[in-house]
Amino acid sequence: MKLETHLTQTLKQTQKLSMKQQLSLKALSMNAQELVEMIQEEVNTNPLLEIDEFSADSNTLDYDLAAEMSKASTTLIDELLMQLHTCRHVENPLLCEFIIYSLDNNGYLTLSVEEIAQLCDCTPEVVEDALYQVQSFEPCGVAARSLKECLIIQCAEMDTALKPYLMMCVDQYLDLIADNKLPEIAQRCDTSLDTIKSCVTLIKTCNPTPGAAYAPAAALSIPDIFISIDETDTLNVTVKNYTQQLKINHAYDQSSNEELKIYVKEYTKRIQELIAMLDKRQNTLFTIVSAIVSIQAGWFLHQADLLPMTLNDIAVLCNLHESTVSRAVQGKLLEFNQRYIPLKFFFNAKLESGQSSMAIQQKLKKLIEGENKQKPYSDAELSALMKQEDIQISRRTIAKYRDQLAIPSASKRKIY
The missing domain is CATH 1.10.10.60 (Homeodomain-like)
Structure with missing residues (x-):
């Protein structure tokens, strides 16, 4: 059998997104906080772009306020480092810092004691001592290596006569508690069912994710959309305007320097693209949210049940691709009656019964x-x-x- 190779030419039609389209889709996917950070970065790097402090209105985002809110958000690492630096008796502060930086968002230690010992060139015993120090900080249960250890740390701090049974339940019978086999636990602990029920009640007061309350600044949420009802019971949709406070510095427009003209032209083009991208995001969001509000008007006006509604329903109504609608609603909040509501809240699949x-x-x-x-x-x-x-x-x-x-x-x- 003879093997031969042939070179053939075929024509295939594909659709490729331009850089401008890719940036527009990226902006559409961003929530308000992420968008503010992107705009602020452009202001910091583009000498022709400024924020006009005197053009703010109710529909314009206050960039300074958003930045201050972002700074005010305390992370878990910030909280623990503050406690570490104000603690008088710490034998190995650098090792404690290493442990703190190794915690995940829920406050759990992501490395084993042996791994830390190897990375920091010390013995596991020294790491255990430093870990015990960090575990003494607030929030209680932080720096645990497992759910069991997290609960043990918290239960050990409780002032209760049930502590011997409480610690036994956490240390030995968490799986039975999860399966609600309380009579079996009582029998194994040689105590009454009421005692075990009291212990379980105390365990349920523990926080299994002690670090989760310290959200990073990027997770701070700001609403993009505002829904109001006027005196005629008409629902009004307003999408936040991100361009109204932006302005171009025209100080260099009259320069005769050719190099400076090229420089000005480049940065002016960047500003124009940014404004066009923000305007498109605002218009797309307005179209999508208006369609959502028209379908779910009964919920807004009369507190009726939400009607069945899918991403595809909105895509067809707005003549958009379903993926565009998905990007638009991702991570977005609307404000209605002094409540922040995720856009995804309004989507319900329709079942065979016809109900959502x-x-x-x-x-x-x-x-x-x-x-x-x-x-x-x-x-x-x-x-x-x-x-x-x-x-x-x-x-x-x-x-x-x-x-x-x-x-x-x-x-x-x-x-x-």
């Missing part, structure tokens, strides 16, 4: 709230109860919705 998934989840929640807690409904029983209301929903979908609502299974909801 959110409406069905609310019915499921009400059924579970009204059940006999000593004989809670199984997922199969909940599915049967739903069918009595002409809602065809499988046991597996019930389980999925329970997870989304953070509702445990029947065995874990049982109260003894």
Whole structure:
């Protein structure tokens, strides 16, 4: 068999996004805080771009205020370093700092003691001492290496006569607590069921993610959209204007220096592209949010249930691609009646019954709230109860919705 190679030419049509289109999509994906940071960076690097402090109105973002709000957000690392630097007796502050910088956003230590010892050229015993120091800081439970250790640190600080049983429950029986097997724990601990129930109540007061409360500054959320109702019960949509405070410094326009003219032309073009990108973002958001508000008007005006609505529904209504709508609603907040609401809140899948998934989840929640807690409904029983209301929903979908609502299974909801 003879193998031969041939060179052939084919014509294939593909669509490639221009750099300007890519930047527009990137801006559309940004939330308000991220957009402010991008604009502020351009102001800092572009000598022709300025922020006009005297043109602010209710629809314009105050860049200075946003920057100050961002600075005011304290991170977990900032909090722990402050405690470290004000602590009088620290044997190895540099090692403590290394441990602090090795924590994740939830406050857990991401490296093992042995790894830290190797990286810092010291013994594991020295690392353990430094770790114990960091674990004594607030928030209680920080720098733990596991959920069990996080809970042990917090329970050890509790002033209760139940402490021996409390520590035993956390140290040995967390898996049984998760499965709600309280009678078995009571038998193993040779104590009463009431004692174990009291211990579980105390454990539930612990914070499993002690670092999560210290959100990074970038996570600070500012609303992009404002919804108001006028005296005629008309819903008005306003999208924040990011360009109104921006202005071009024309001090160099009359220069005869050719090199300076090129310099000015380049930076002027950057400003024009930025403003065009921000305007397009504002217009796209206005179109999408107006469509959302028109569908969900009953919710805004009369506190009615949300209607079934998908990303594709809005895409068709606005003549946009579904991915564009997805980018637009990602991470965006609207302000309505002094509340901040994520845009994603208004999207509900439509089920066979014709009702939205959110409406069905609310019915499921009400059924579970009204059940006999000593004989809670199984997922199969909940599915049967739903069918009595002409809602065809499988046991597996019930389980999925329970997870989304953070509702445990029947065995874990049982109260003894």
